[in-house]
Amino acid sequence: MLVSEPASPKRENTISSPESSPKKSESGTSADSSGTLRHRLLGPSVQKSGQDGVNQAAVSEIIYQASQGSKYFEHQKRKEKDLTKKVEYIVNQAAKVSNQELEAAEVRVDALIRQYEATRDLTQTIVHVDCDAFYASVEELDHPELKSKPFAVGNGVLCTCNYVARKFGVRSAMAEFVARKICPELIVLRLNFPKYIEKSNAIRMILSEYDPRHCAMTLDEAYLNITEYCAKVTKDREEVVSEMRRRIFETTGLTVSAGIGPNSRVAKIASNVNKPNGQCAIANDREAVMEFMCNLPVRKITGVGYVLERQLLALDVNSCGEIYRKSALLYQIFTDTTMTFLLNCYLGLGSTEVKPIDQYERKSVGCERSFRAISEMAQMKQKLQHVAEDLEKDCKRLNLAGRKLGLKLKKATFEQISRQRPMPRPINTASDFYRYGLQMLEKELPITVRLIGLRITDLVNLSHEGPMKTFLKGQRRHNDRLEDEPSTSMNIHAEFKGLVDGSPDMHDDEEIGELVMMIQGSQEEDASGVIDDYRSSAKAIAARDIKNEEELVHNTEPALESESLPLSTDSGGSSTALVSCPICGNQVSADDQALNHHVDWCLSRGAIREAVKETFN
């Protein structure tokens, strides 16, 4: 059943003209970057829906004029120049590739394609659901009079805007002052998360009926596997999704768009096709999938951003189908990782597994803040302190500590620098964050910064139980662990990477007990001996090197953060006493664990972070 023969009929002959790229006439140093710079300044949401009648050239000119001369503008200009240089380099490299090399590459690429093709799974029906202009639509429910007026949600930078505003060329991620130049009558509302969270929960409640294990990526986006549901109700998948969308609209007043396909990649891309308030289904059929992908502009592929698009275009790869046409050349230019990613896109392959977001293990937690550029130490200390306190809050809430601390600075010029340092022990307090962060900051002086951020990695999970229980648990035997906590995010990472069982991805219980004591106990000063002991006992970090094969490339799977659970998904099923969530006001099981979990989710920065999301729609 595995068709090894690529469907795409033609592949560009290796003996193709080396001088076939017409647009290289301009020597790109600085003169031609004006055009691409405008493109860059336009931002990431240009090709999104709702901008049909927009005069992009005029909008682009206004943005350019409004930005010109600012530090931000100059930084973008530098970056654009660098990129142009890099693209030129790549084109030069491409010209040097010999026909012999191309032929050899062709053989390898074909082998790769056969290998990937063999993984194709057309048995699942995956749906990607995407709310239309989510924040804006929620606001319209409370302010119906806004429906006919251009308005946006955000603060300084727009998170999203309604479709009226989009007609003017207003977009998400646009600076507010720029947006007002484009659309002087624009109304800007501030973010109101409790409202968005509540609506999001209501939507997820409905999604759960179609797939209790759906994956809520953000407040306004989710993946479902409706294979089982369709079988159960013996209904057509399009009918099912249509009904689901109708129900969402009837109960929340919000419209959503959906994509249906054999895997998440196809579903995700398809959900944008008939936005807003539409759906698009791609049959679980190899030809249908390949055809759908074939004419897709490369920028529409999730994972292809501004930079990769520029590089692909320079190699005359405009559409997804052209990836195959140029695959031998691409193989010589890009890394294996990128090549794997591109070929999987061309083939329309993707993940067919959907699982709840809380099954993913968080790898870092951080906090950063922008402000007017400063250079005095006293002021920087104050900002650092503030960031450290915010980070502590998140750590406490998530019950995490970190073995490494990272400092991020953005200079007044918008140039960013980051410094990272292993800690003598896992840390999770503001005072530690501040102290060690300050040490790193001092090494960068003198400096003028407009942003300071702190982030911890190499996380230690302190959750579930208090230190005592954890300590006791540490005394037990290895075997006890398995039947213990069925759901927690401990070993999921390993499972995710296909390691499943004996993977030493996390620390075992003994280590955790030890860690808790170290953190809570010797808060002061680095008992170096003890620490070295601890560190040397740390297990080998598997995981990283395993991605050699298979996808996992460019976010094949959603890599997400922490807790996400709707209401009363509570599996204990015990007494179902309900209380009101203090955050969203919804009814939640009064069960301690369930309630805590829900509140955690409600407060989650992951949810709040949505503030700045919706980089499109």
Place this chain on the structure above:
DNA sequence: GCGGATCAC
């Protein structure tokens, strides 16, 4: 392992 970059949202 670190720092810079890219990407998503």
Place this chain on the structure above:
DNA sequence: TATGGTGATCCGC
């Protein structure tokens, strides 16, 4: 006058 915050991953050294 003026352009976000959180998290992940990849790549080159």
